[in-house]
Amino acid sequence: MRPERSLPALDRAALLLQLVPYLIGKGEVSVAEAAAEFDVPPAQMRAMVERLTVIGLPGERGFWQLPNELFDIDWDLLEREDVIAMTNTVGLERSPRLTAREAAALLAGLQLARTLPGVADNEFVAGLLAKLSRGAASAPPAVIVAPGPVDGVRDVVDRALRARVAVTFTYRAPGAGPTTRTVDPIKVHISTGQWYLQGWCHLRQAVRTFHLDRVSDPTLTDIPALHGADPVPELFAPTDDDVVARFRFPREVAPLLADYLERADIADDDEASVASLRLADEQSLKRLAARRGGEVELLEPEGARRAAADWAAAGLAQYTD
Amino acid sequence: MPATTSRNAPEERLVNLVVALMATDQGLTKETILSSVAGYREQHEAGASKDALEKMFERDKENLRGLGIPIETIGERADPDDLREARYRIPTAEYALPADITFSPAEIALLNIAGDVWGSESLSADARSGLRKIRALGIAVDEPIIGYAPRIRVRDSSFPAFQRAIEECRVATFTYLRPGEARPRERRIRPLALVEYEARWHVFGFDLTMDADRTFLLSRVIGEVSLTREKFAPDLRQGAGERALAGLREVADRQRALLEVHPGTEAALRLARRALPAPQGVVVPYVDLHVFADELASYGPEVRVVDPPALRAEVVRRLEATLALHGGAA
Numbered sequence: 318m319r320p321e322r323s324l325p326a327l328d329r330a331a332l333l334l335q336l337v338p339y340l341i342g343k344g345e346v347s348v349a350e351a352a353a354e355f356d357v358p359p360a361q362m363r364a365m366v367e368r369l370t371v372i373g374l375p376g377e378r379g380f381w382q383l384p385n386e387l388f389d390i391d392w393d394l395l396e397r398e399d400v401i402a403m404t405n406t407v408g409l410e411r412s413p414r415l416t417a418r419e420a421a422a423l424l425a426g427l428q429l430a431r432t433l434p435g436v437a438d439n440e441f442v443a444g445l446l447a448k449l450s451r452g453a454a455s456a457p458p459a460v461i462v463a464p465g466p467v468d469g470v471r472d473v474v475d476r477a478l479r480a481r482v483a484v485t486f487t488y489r490a491p492g493a494g495p496t497t498r499t500v501d502p503i504k505v506h507i508s509t510g511q512w513y514l515q516g517w518c519h520l521r522q523a524v525r526t527f528h529l530d531r532v533s534d535p536t537l538t539d540i541p542a543l544h545g546a547d548p549v550p551e552l553f554a555p556t557d558d559d560v561v562a563r564f565r566f567p568r569e570v571a572p573l574l575a576d577y578l579e580r581a582d583i584a585d586d587d588e589a590s591v592a593s594l595r596l597a598d599e600q601s602l603k604r605l606a607a608r609r610g611g612e613v614e615l616l617e618p619e620g621a622r623r624a625a626a627d628w629a630a631a632g633l634a635q636y637t638d
Numbered sequence: 639m640p641a642t643t644s645r646n647a648p649e650e651r652l653v654n655l656v657v658a659l660m661a662t663d664q665g666l667t668k669e670t671i672l673s674s675v676a677g678y679r680e681q682h683e684a685g686a687s688k689d690a691l692e693k694m695f696e697r698d699k700e701n702l703r704g705l706g707i708p709i710e711t712i713g714e715r716a717d718p719d720d721l722r723e724a725r726y727r728i729p730t731a732e733y734a735l736p737a738d739i740t741f742s743p744a745e746i747a748l749l750n751i752a753g754d755v756w757g758s759e760s761l762s763a764d765a766r767s768g769l770r771k772i773r774a775l776g777i778a779v780d781e782p783i784i785g786y787a788p789r790i791r792v793r794d795s796s797f798p799a800f801q802r803a804i805e806e807c808r809v810a811t812f813t814y815l816r817p818g819e820a821r822p823r824e825r826r827i828r829p830l831a832l833v834e835y836e837a838r839w840h841v842f843g844f845d846l847t848m849d850a851d852r853t854f855l856l857s858r859v860i861g862e863v864s865l866t867r868e869k870f871a872p873d874l875r876q877g878a879g880e881r882a883l884a885g886l887r888e889v890a891d892r893q894r895a896l897l898e899v900h901p902g903t904e905a906a907l908r909l910a911r912r913a914l915p916a917p918q919g920v921v922v923p924y925v926d927l928h929v930f931a932d933e934l935a936s937y938g939p940e941v942r943v944v945d946p947p948a949l950r951a952e953v954v955r956r957l958e959a960t961l962a963l964h965g966g967a968a
């Protein structure tokens with residue numbers, strides 16, 4: 318659930334229009350469950366339901382509405398058991414069409430979801446895309462997500478996930494030699510085109526995250542994945558790494574550094590910003606410095622500065638022919 | 639009872655209006671609405687000015703239309719342009735999700751994943767709201783698809799503005815900095831589609847200055863995007879997404895770099911899925927010279943650009959600048 322926020326009246330009206338068909342479909346539903354479905358705190362859900370009961374058909378000239386011309390709920394049930402049940406409706410029984418924007422958000426999401434191995438064939442997805450477009454109030458803006466290249470590693474990991482067995486592969490961690498890992502797969506994360514496997518590593522006896530580009534020669538085992546439902550941390554959870562690094566960059570470059578800045582403290586000086594963040598390894602920032610060629614200056618630690626200079630020099634040495 | 643319940647909250651008035659306009663077949667006149675629909679009626683009876691109430695009704699009507707609610711205006715038969723006696727209604731068939739659209743449990747399971755991909759607040763709220771409407775159709779839920787958490791991130795602040803411009807078919811202007819050009823330039827386009835390609839967002843549209851289709855990287859848009867009053871025909875959007883994607887693929891097909899990559903390195907891992915074998919080294923297609931040069935420079939000594947010379951020069955320039963900035967002798 319999201320933190321409490323105050324919605325504009327129009328958004329609250331949109332929620333009420335969705336609430337009626339939802340409550341009718343449910344018959345009886347607890348305040349807590351309805352609140353979770355609508356991403357609002359339970360107190361707000363109660364208030365929404367109470368508000369609904371003063372809404373209804375227009376009164377005849379000169380008269381206020383009769384009770385059967387208003388939405389109504391079972392008040393006893395709400396008071397005693399915190400359960401919502403509608404007892405009278407005066408319209409709005411069917412879900413409104415999707416707005417163009419809602420349809421666009423789902424359509425784009427589907428394009429990413431369809432790249433998951435074995436989830437759906439093209440015909441299935443095409444049918445679903447057509448239904449969504451038809452269910453929209455107006456043509457949704459085209460928001461397209463291009464599928465990335467597929468590969469065998471993803472398929473093997475997928476088969477292991479489904480069969481709930483461990484998978485064995487060769488892993489090349491940054492700056493380390495290859496190791497052979499046996500992993501109970503728990504979750505595959507896909508973020509900015511990169512695939513990551515979170516799983517319980519038999520070698521480390523703990524949950525670890527593996528970048529699938531660093532995985533090779535995967536094979537299915539027949540070892541049951543006993544840790545396959547273990548809780549996993551956020552993909553890029555803050556770490557307690559001990560190297561504190563600082564780098565300086567022009568403010569307009571900030572969007573290009575978002576991956577780093579998300580977990581950094583940022584201070585602004587006159588023309589530039591300085592980010593401080595914790596890293597596992599002082600060597601890792603040299604790649605960022607070279608990528609942004611002259612825009613990002615590593616300030617600390619000294620080892621990172623030196624590494625960036627050496628990295629660039631070694632790269633340049635290849636071209637002095 | 640919570641203090642938030644007050645008799646005249648604006649959302650009550652809006653929902654009352656929707657209920658009233660859906661309950662009528664022949665439509666209600668403005669006069670009837672203002673004197674009978676709760677929310678207007680109290681103010682009407684309290685003596686609010688007709689002008690103020692009419693303005694409120696106009697605003698409510700536009701706001702509800704913005705939610706996709708089809709409010710029809712039925713003009714006088716004798717003079718359809720005379721809106722004084724116009725009647726308003728909401729045809730149920732156009733308001734509600736069509737009755738013949740149903741979703742199977744497997745489809746709902748996939749939609750649940752699709753609705754969960756957005757990292758950004760506003761798109762994620764849109765997706766979840768759409769999903770709620772579908773789920774309210776009351777379909778038994780399939781086994782959820784477990785084990786996957788796909789995410790799409792939108793970090794470009796210009797994304798929502800372009801999305802709105804596309805939705806409303808409005809010409810947009812913005813400042814765009816092409817690498818290699820000394821100063822940013824104003825662009826005026828009919829935005830037609832937003833495309834994520836290789837994890838970067840692009841807007842595809844018709845550039846009114848260049849008089850041709852163009853694709854822009856959102857990360858190079860500087861400052862705010864302005865939506866002008868100038869509109870374009872919605873049918874220009876037809877098939878734009880596919881055209882944009884085909885265009886990007888065609889560019890990638892045409893632009894190929896010949897690289898020497900040191901085996902076993904980070905560069906080898908990262909490039910492997912995109913690389914095509916070549917007699918010497920590997921060939922990697924790319925869409926944007928500068929974006930690719932950024933990536934290749936990050937690999938430092940792990941990769942050497944053989945061809946094309948322009949790419950090689952850009953990589954060398956980045957490495958030289960990095961070396962100079964970090965106190966090395968260039």
